[in-house]
Amino acid sequence: MNSWERFVDAFFNVKVMAKYLPDIAYGMLVTVELAALVIAAGLVTGLALALVRSLGFRPLNLLIIFVVDLFRALPPLVIIVFIYFGLPAVDIAPSGFVSTWLSLTLVLMAFSEEIYWAGITSIAKGQWEAARSTGLSYGQTLMHVVLPQALRLTIPPLTNRTIAITKGTALGTVVAVSEILGMASSAVSNSYNPSPLTMGAIAYLILFFPMVIFGRWLETKMAWKR
C-alpha cells in the first residue's frame, strides 16, 4: 500500500462506512433531537429572562445577571460533567442526554438573554415614549413596538451563538449520549478504522451547513429600510 492508498483506507474505507452508516444516521437523529430541544428551550428561556429583566426590578435583575454571567463563564463541558457526575450525589441522576440538554440550554439561555437584552436596550427611548403617549401599556409597547425591532437586530448574533452552542451537542459523547460523535467514536473502536469519523464530520456538515445558510437568509429577510 502506498501512502495515498493508506490515507484512503484510513478515512474513506467504503466497507467500514457502509457497515456503520446506520449507526451514524441514528447518531444524527439524536443530535437533531438534542439540538432542537436545546435551541427551543434556550432561546425561549433567554427571552423570558430578558423580558423579566426589562421590568427593572433590581434584586431580580442582579440575580439574572449573576446567573447569566455564571453560565457564560463556565465551559459547557464542565456543566455537563457537573450535572451528570455531580447531581447523583444528591439522588438526582439525569441521563447523559438530559444532562447535555440541560447544560447547553443553560448556556444558550445565558448568551441569548444578553443578546436579547442588548437588542431591547438599543431601541431608542423615543419609541417607548411615542407608544406610551398613545396609551399603550408597558407590556403592549414591549410586545408590539420594541420587541419586533429588537428581535430583528438580534438575529445575526443570535444565529451565530445558537450554532456555536448547538455544536456543543458533540460534548454529550463524554456522558455516553449516542449522538453523532459518540456513535462515530465507538464505530472507530470497533472497526479499528477512523473512517466513521469522516462520516461523523460529514453528518455535522449536513446538519449545520443549512443552519448557517438559514441564518444568512433570515438576516436579509428581516432587514428593513430605516
Place this chain on the structure above:
Amino acid sequence: MAAKPIAGSIVQARGIHKHFGALHVLKGVDLLLAERELVFVIGPSGSGKSTLLRCLNRLEEPSSGSVMVDGVDMLDARTDINHARQRIGMVFQSFNLYPHMTALGNVTLALRKVAGKTRNEADTLGHAALARVGLADRAGHTPGQLSGGQQQRVAIARAIALEPRVMLFDEPTSSLDPELVGSVLGVMRDLRESGMAMIVVSHEMGFARNAADRVVFMDEGAIVEEGTPAEIFERPVQERTRAFIGQIQRH
C-alpha cells in the same frame, strides 16, 4: 401670571416642579389651556419647555404640582394613565415612528390595542387620519420610504386618530429640512382651524404670530412672561424676553 381657573379649560397645570437629581428643571410652573386655544411656548434650550410638555402626559413624572387634563387628575394614582393618555396627543421632534410598520400600521396600533377597535374599524379611521394630513396615498409606505415632513405628518395622524382633546407638539419642525417645514405647519394650521386645543413648543415664530392665541416665554424653569403674540414679539416687558426675542429675530 396668577392662574385663575378658567371655565372650559382643557389643561390646568399648577405649581409644577421637576427635579432631575440636583437639577431643578421646573420651578413652579402654572399653565392653563382653554378649549380651542393654541398656546405657543418659547424659550432658550434648557429652559424646561419640553419637560413641562412631558409632565402634562406624565412621560415625565412631576416632582410636585397638579395636572388636570380634560377634567382628569393626571397625577392621581387611581387614574388609568393609559386611558387618559389617549386624550392627549403628542408629537415629537424626532417623529418616533415605528420603523417596522407601515404608515397605516403606525396610525392604527393604538386604535386597535388601546381604543379597542377591530382591524377594519382601525383601518378606516387610520386611512381617514392619513387623509387629514394629506398622506392618503402613503398608507402602505414604511417610515424609511417617507420624507421627514411626511414622517412627521404620519406622527400627527397617529395622534389625532385617537381623537385627543388636546395636542402637544414638542419642537415638531426642528429636525426637518427647511423646505419640509411648511407641510407640517400646514397640517398644524388645519388642526387649529378644526378647533383642536394645542400646546406648541417651537421656534417657528412666523407660525406663532399667525396661529397662536397666546405666547408663553420660559426661562430657567419658570414662565417669565406671557401674552398675545403681538405683546410678546413687539412689546415684551421683561428684559429676558426682550433679549431672547431679539436673538431669534436676528436669525
